[in-house]
Structures are given as C-alpha cells and as structure tokens.
Amino acid sequence: MSGIGTGYDLSATTYSPDGKIFQTEYAQKAVDNSSTVLGLRCKDGVVLACEKLVLSKLLVEGSNRRIHNIDRHVGVAVAGLAPDGRMVANRAWDEAASYKRVYGEPIPGHVLCERVGSYAHMFNLYWSLRPYGATVLMAVYDKNGPALYAIDPSGSSLRYFGTAVGKGRQAAKNEIEKLKLSEMTCREAVIEAVKILHKVHDEDGKKFELEVSWICDETNKQHQRVPPELLTEAERQAKAALEDSDMDD
Amino acid sequence: MDANAPSTSAPVSMGTSIIAVTFNGGVILGADSRTSTGNYVANRVTDKITPLCDNVYTLRSGSAADTQAIAGYVQHFIAQHQAEEGDHVTVKTAANLVKMMAYNNKDIMQAGLIVAGFDKYGGGQVYSISLGGTITATPFSMSGSGSTYINGFCDKYWRENMSEEEAMDFVTRALRYAMTWDASSGGCIRTVTITAAGTKRQFIQGSLIQPTYGELPREQIVA
Numbered sequence: 001m002s003g004i005g006t007g008y009d010l011s012a013t014t015y016s017p018d019g020k021i022f023q024t025e026y027a028q029k030a031v032d033n034s035s036t037v038l039g040l041r042c043k044d045g046v047v048l049a050c051e052k053l054v055l056s057k058l059l060v061e062g063s064n065r066r067i068h069n070i071d072r073h074v075g076v077a078v079a080g081l082a083p084d085g086r087m088v089a090n091r092a093w094d095e096a097a098s099y100k101r102v103y104g105e106p107i108p109g110h111v112l113c114e115r116v117g118s119y120a121h122m123f124n125l126y127w128s129l130r131p132y133g134a135t136v137l138m139a140v141y142d143k144n145g146p147a148l149y150a151i152d153p154s155g156s157s158l159r160y161f162g163t164a165v166g167k168g169r170q171a172a173k174n175e176i177e178k179l180k181l182s183e184m185t186c187r188e189a190v191i192e193a194v195k196i197l198h199k200v201h202d203e204d205g206k207k208f209e210l211e212v213s214w215i216c217d218e219t220n221k222q223h224q225r226v227p228p229e230l231l232t233e234a235e236r237q238a239k240a241a242l243e244d245s246d247m248d249d
Numbered sequence: 250m251d252a253n254a255p256s257t258s259a260p261v262s263m264g265t266s267i268i269a270v271t272f273n274g275g276v277i278l279g280a281d282s283r284t285s286t287g288n289y290v291a292n293r294v295t296d297k298i299t300p301l302c303d304n305v306y307t308l309r310s311g312s313a314a315d316t317q318a319i320a321g322y323v324q325h326f327i328a329q330h331q332a333e334e335g336d337h338v339t340v341k342t343a344a345n346l347v348k349m350m351a352y353n354n355k356d357i358m359q360a361g362l363i364v365a366g367f368d369k370y371g372g373g374q375v376y377s378i379s380l381g382g383t384i385t386a387t388p389f390s391m392s393g394s395g396s397t398y399i400n401g402f403c404d405k406y407w408r409e410n411m412s413e414e415e416a417m418d419f420v421t422r423a424l425r426y427a428m429t430w431d432a433s434s435g436g437c438i439r440t441v442t443i444t445a446a447g448t449k450r451q452f453i454q455g456s457l458i459q460p461t462y463g464e465l466p467r468e469q470i471v472a
Contacts, residue, residue, distance in 0.1 A: 110335075
C-alpha cells in the first residue's frame with residue numbers, strides 16, 4: 001500500500017510535500033479494486049470486455065450494465081464506481097451529440113477522448129468536488145480507423161493497443177502483451193479477451209458474468225454487443241484452456 | 250427627382266452568377282464580379298470567392314453584408330475547430346457551420362452560399378445553402394440571379410469525372426452565358442480550383458470573355 005498521506009489527503013486542492021494529490025490517488029484505488037475490464041485494438045476494430053461479479057442471486061442476468069453506447073461509432077466500458085462511470089459516459093454522449101450538431105459529422109476519437117479527459121480532470125481542481133472514481137475505456141472507429149483510449153480519474157487520456165484496469169490488471173496486461181494484436185481480427189480477439197478474463201478471475205468461487213462488446217468492419221463500424229453464439233463459443237474455449245493448464249500442473 | 254438616378258440607399262446586393270463543379274480530382278468555383286446598388290454598379294471587379302480555410306472556399310450571393318458577415322464568423326469557428334481537430338477540416342463541416350448561421354438567423358438574413366472544397370476523406374465536394382438554411386450536396390451547383398438562365402445549359406453539358414480543363418471550360422462557358430443575359434451579373438470571371446495539391450486562383454478579364462451570338466465583339470464598338 002503506497003504512503004498514507006495523513007493531513008495532506010483531505011481535499012483535492014492540497015498537494016502533499018512529495019508532490020502528490022492524494023484524493024486523485026485514492027480515486028485511482030477505487031478503480032484498482034473493481035473487477036477487471038480490458039480493451040484490445042486489433043487490425044479491423046476494437047473489443048471491450050468486462051468481468052462482472054454477480055453480487056446477488058436476485059439480480060436479473062445482464063443488469064448492472066458496464067458497457068455503454070456513446071454514439072454509433074463509439075462505445076465505453078467502465079471500471080470503478082459504476083455510478084461515477086455512468087456520469088462520465090453521459091458526458092461523452094453529450095459531447096458526441098453536440099459535436100455532430102455543430103460540425104455535421106461524427107466526433108473523431110482523439111477529440112472525444114480529449115474532451116472527456118478535460119471533463120474528468122476538472123473534478124481534480126476544486127475543493128467542492130471529488131474526482132470520479134472510474135476509468136473509462138473508450139472504443140472508437142472513426143474516419144481515421146479504430147482506436148482504444150483510456151481516461152482515468154486524474155483526467156489523463158492515453159491511446160492504447162491493449163490495456164486492462166481493475167483487480168486483475170497486472171495479470172491481464174501480461175497476457176495482452178503476449179498477443180499479436182495488429183495481426184488479429186476482432187472475432188479472434190473476442191475469444192482471447194474472454195480467455196484472459198477467465199484466467200485472471202480470482203477463484204473465490206464467486207460467480208461472474210461477462211459483458212463483451214466490439215466495433216469493427218464486421219459490425220459495419222458500429223459499436224455493438226458481441227453476438228451470443230460468439231460469446232458462448234469464446235467461453236467454451238476459455239474453460240477448455242483453463243482445464244488444459246490445470247491438467248499440466 | 251430623376252427616376253433613373255442611382256439610389257445609394259438601395260441595399261447592396263450581389264445579383265450574381267456563381268457556380269461550383271466537382272471534377273476528377275477536385276472542385277472548381279466560378280463567379281462573376283458585379284455588385285449592384287439598385288442600378289448602380291458599386292463594384293465591377295468584386296471577388297465573390299471567399300476562403301473559409303485552406304481547402305474550402307465559399308461563393309457568396311444575395312446581400313453582400315450578410316454573406317461577408319457569415320463568412321467572417323465561419324472563418325473564426327473553423328480556426329477554433331482546427332485547434333481541436335487538427336488541420337484537416339472537412340468540406341462537410343465547413344458547410345454545416347455555414348448552414349447553422351444561415352438557418353439560425355433566417356429571419357434577418359438574405360444569403361445564398363455555395364460551399365465547395367477538397368478533403369482527403371471525400372475528395373471534391375459541393376454543398377449549396379439556400380435562403381432558409383437548406384443544405385444540399387450535389388456534384389455541381391449554381392446560384393444567384395444569373396443561375397436561372399443557365400439551368401438548362403448546365404444540365405445538358407455537365408458530365409461526371411471531367412478533367413480539370415474540361416471542368417474549367419464548362420464553368421467559364423456557363424458564367425459567360427449567365428453574365429450575358431442577367432443584368433445584375435457581369436464584369437470579369439474569377440475562378441478558384443481546389444485539389445489535393447492546393448488551391449489556384451484564375452482571372453479572365455471582361456474584354457477577353459468571348460461574346461455570345463448577337464453580341465458585338467468589344468473591339469468593334471467605336472466611341
């Protein structure tokens with residue numbers, strides 16, 4: 001656990017002596033403790049995948065939505081505090097809609113990610129507000145091609161080939177680094193993403209659901225949930241892969 | 250008061266002939282050069298082709314003041330937009346901004362504009378924005394008071410995928426006829442050609458414009 005900033009961590013407008021803003025770091029911790037979310041940018045599109053822990057048997061399957069549509073060509077997956085993530089996603093939706101109204105065309109990825117980044121950053125500037133406890137992975141397919149962005153609680157927005165956030169991010173990122181994303185299609189990447197999520201899932205015995213979306217040439221450059229047959233096939237392959245590695249032990 | 254005396258209180262309007270065409274590789278914008286205040290020609294060498302940004306120009310017809318104001322605002326908005334988007338502003342975006350100005354101020358404006366340019370995503374494009382703020386995308390477009398006289402001509406002689414020379418010939422012929430028959434159009438022909446390589450301005454002075462059938466060539470008019 002990194003340094004507890006006693007006394008310097010009470011507001012987002014106080015620096016610590018070693019130059020940190022602890023409130024932002026604590027917001028980051030909220031993301032680090034959430035269930036794993038990963039994104040993969042392939043040669044023909046982007047895949048987003050969320051591991052969702054099932055907190056209660058009373059919950060209807062598929063509720064607790066973590067992936068949102070921002071515009072036809074943009075989708076986001078949220079990690080961290082779900083309501084915070086929803087606010088950030090709503091702002092992204094607003095920016096995309098107003099850009100379209102004024103400039104007559106879909107918002108480019110690099111513009112939207114900057115706007116969402118500025119928005120999230122604003123909450124790190126004022127004493128009366130708290131930073132959002134959510135990281136948003138944004139999948140875009142615009143006239144410049146597919147792209148994956150991650151906007152974190154500090155407001156920094158970075159562009160990735162592949163990344164993961166949440167509890168299993170270290171293990172997931174190790175797996176992602178092994179993949180040759182630039183040679184993979186989204187269809188193949190969905191299977192890899194599901195395999196990785198199964199692999200890094202904490203074997204607490206807790207049930208978990210998957211929410212996977214993609215945007216690629218196959219979906220006509222529109223952000224959509226992955227079709228159920230593909231998801232079932234991916235889960236089957238993931239479970240088989242786990243059993244294989246178990247047997248190797 | 251002499252009824253024929255020029256009235257400087259009449260609105261400055263650009264009774265105009267303007268035309269924009271796409272060709273294989275870009276667009277050509279063409280315009281006449283007459284600005285009239287009633288019967289008085291306020292400017293006989295007007296430049297009605299105004300840049301909105303490096304790769305998009307607009308042709309102005311209607312009230313000179315209104316169209317200059319719109320062009321000024323849109324130049325400003327595009328410059329701001331470039332800071333966020335990067336340098337390559339699309340023709341559609343520029344046209345949309347012009348449309349928003351025309352539509353949102355329709356009750357006080359009298360402006361018909363044609364926005365045309367070249368971008369790497371859609372190639373050469375032409376958008377026409379009429380009085381109420383309607384925007385239409387077409388392969389070629391003409392507007393202004395002189396345009397009515399050349400509707401038939403343009404429909405018959407325009408072809409898809411013309412070369413730059415053919416397109417220039419088409420534009421100058423069309424403007425020539427419009428300027429002959431429309432009293433509010435005349436002077437010289439100005440053109441701007443926009444391609445991937447950049448923009449090029451050309452000017453054909455009035456005396457070099459071929460007379461149409463029935464007109465005397467200029468040299469033979471004895472003072």
